[in-house]
Amino acid sequence: MTEILKTDALIFGGGVAGLWLLNRLRNAGYQAWLFEQDRLGTGQSIASQGMIHGGIKYALGGKLTSATTAIADMPAHWKKCLAGEGDVDLRGCNLLSENYYMWPRNSIRSRLNAFLGSKALEAKVSAVDKSQYPDFFRDKIPGPLYKLQDIVLDVPSLLTTLSDAQPSSIFKIDWQQASLKPDANGGIACLELNSGQHIEAQQYIFCCGAGAEPLMKQFGLGITQMQRRPLRMVMVKHTFTDPLYVHCVSDRLSMTPEVTITSHRNSAGEPVWYLGGELAEEGANQTDEELIDTARSKLSAMFPWCDFQHAQWDTLAIDRAEQQQADGKRPDDISIASQNNLMVCWPTKLTLAPNLANQILRQMQDKQILGGQYAATLPPASLERPLIAPTPWEQL
Numbered sequence: 001m002t003e004i005l006k007t008d009a010l011i012f013g014g015g016v017a018g019l020w021l022l023n024r025l026r027n028a029g030y031q032a033w034l035f036e037q038d039r040l041g042t043g044q045s046i047a048s049q050g051m052i053h054g055g056i057k058y059a060l061g062g063k064l065t066s067a068t069t070a071i072a073d074m075p076a077h078w079k080k081c082l083a084g085e086g087d088v089d090l091r092g093c094n095l096l097s098e099n100y101y102m103w104p105r106n107s108i109r110s111r112l113n114a115f116l117g118s119k120a121l122e123a124k125v126s127a128v129d130k131s132q133y134p135d136f137f138r139d140k141i142p143g144p145l146y147k148l149q150d151i152v153l154d155v156p157s158l159l160t161t162l163s164d165a166q167p168s169s170i171f172k173i174d175w176q177q178a179s180l181k182p183d184a185n186g187g188i189a190c191l192e193l194n195s196g197q198h199i200e201a202q203q204y205i206f207c208c209g210a211g212a213e214p215l216m217k218q219f220g221l222g223i224t225q226m227q228r229r230p231l232r233m234v235m236v237k238h239t240f241t242d243p244l245y246v247h248c249v250s251d252r253l254s255m256t257p258e259v260t261i262t263s264h265r266n267s268a269g270e271p272v273w274y275l276g277g278e279l280a281e282e283g284a285n286q287t288d289e290e291l292i293d294t295a296r297s298k299l300s301a302m303f304p305w306c307d308f309q310h311a312q313w314d315t316l317a318i319d320r321a322e323q324q325q326a327d328g329k330r331p332d333d334i335s336i337a338s339q340n341n342l343m344v345c346w347p348t349k350l351t352l353a354p355n356l357a358n359q360i361l362r363q364m365q366d367k368q369i370l371g372g373q374y375a376a377t378l379p380p381a382s383l384e385r386p387l388i389a390p391t392p393w394e395q396l
C-alpha cells in the first residue's frame, strides 16, 4: 500500500549549497529533507579550494565589478558562523588559514594589477610589512605582498559540520529505486520511492551542481540552461611544511591570478598544494603531462628556494557548473530559476552558499510557504545516510 508523506521542502544534492540550505530551512522551522545520489560534496564542493573570497580576485584590474560587490561581505559572514554567531553554526569546521595573500610577482604590470585591485577594495586588503611575512616567504621575496580578508576553510570538515547538524534529514537516493513524478503544471507532484512511499513537498529544490542538467532535461524544464566551465587543477605532494595560501598575480592583463595556491594535508598528514587560477583554466586544454610540466616550471621559477625533485604531481579535471551566461563567462552572483513548485539553483561559488539559501528562503516566504505545518512528519526510515566524498588529493 502507498504511504504518503508530506513535507515542506525536498532538496536534491548534498554539496555545500544543498547542505547549507538544509540547515537554514530546518533552523527556520521548516520540515526539509535532503537526498544525495552519491557522497556528500561529490563534484565541485570537495574539489574546491575552500577560499571564502572577499572579492579582490575580481578587482585585479582595479575596477569594482558586480562580482566584487556581491562577494565583498562574505568573509565576515562566514567568520560569524565559524564563531557560532551566524545563521548556521560552523563551530566544528576547521579554518585552514585566517588570511589569504596576494603576491604580485616581479613585473611592473603585475604589481600594478595588485595595487589597483587593492585601491578598489581599500578596507579589505593591506600591504604586509616584511617583518610580518608568512614563514614561507620570509626573507625569500622582495615584495610587495598583500594580505586579503579572505579565509580558507577545510572543506571536508565544512561538509561534515553541515551534515552532522542534521542527523536525521539527509538520505542517499538511488534513482533506480526512486523517481520524481511531474504534475500537470510543469512542477513536481511527488518523489516516489519503490519501497511504496510517496513524498509530497511544497517546494522541490535542485542543488545538484552539474547534475541539474540531466534532471532539467528529464522533466523538460525549459526555465534555464546550465553552463560548464572546465578546469584542470594541479596537486603537488611535497615536503615543505610552511603552508601557503596565495594568489600569484600574473604579469598579463588578466582578471584571474596566474596561480592560486592552497595548502592541505592528506589523511597520512602529508602536505599537498592545490593549484588553481589561470593555470587550471588554461590547463583544461592541456594533457596531464603538459599541465604538470607547465606547473612544475612555473613553481620552480616562482619559488627557486624549493626543490621539487621528489614532489608527486597529479591533475584533476573538473567542471564548474553554473547558470548559462550570454557570453559564457563566469556569472557574477548566485542563480535561482523557478517554475511552479520547483527551483534549480547554483551558488556560483562556495562563498555565496549563504546568500543562495537566504534568497531561497525569501522566495518560499513570498509564496506563503512558511513551515511548521509538517513538523511532526517523520522521514522514511529505510534510507541510508551518505558519506562525505574523499578529497581529490587523497588519491595522490
Ligand SMILES: Cc1cc2nc3c(=O)[nH]c(=O)nc-3n(C[C@H](O)[C@H](O)[C@H](O)COP(=O)(O)OP(=O)(O)OC[C@H]3O[C@@H](n4cnc5c(N)ncnc54)[C@H](O)[C@@H]3O)c2cc1C
Binding pocket: 012, 013, 014, 015, 016, 017, 018, 035, 036, 037, 038, 039, 040, 041, 042, 043, 044, 045, 046, 047, 048, 049, 050, 051, 052, 053, 173, 207, 208, 209, 210, 211, 212, 215, 231, 233, 276, 318, 319, 320, 345, 346, 347, 348, 349, 350, 351, 352
Ligand atoms: C576546482 C574548483 C575550485 C573551486 N574553488 C572555490 C573556492 O576556493 N571558493 C569558492 O567560493 N568557490 C570555489 N569553487 C566553486 C564552488 O566549489 C561551487 O560553486 C560550489 O561548491 C557548488 O556547490 P553545489 O552544492 O552547488 O554543487 P556541487 O558541489 O557540485 O554538489 C552537487 C551535489 O549534488 C549531487 N547530485 C547531482 N545530481 C544529483 C541528483 N540527480 N540527485 C541527488 N543528488 C545529486 C552530487 O553528487 C553532489 O553531491 C570551486 C570550484 C571548482 C570546480
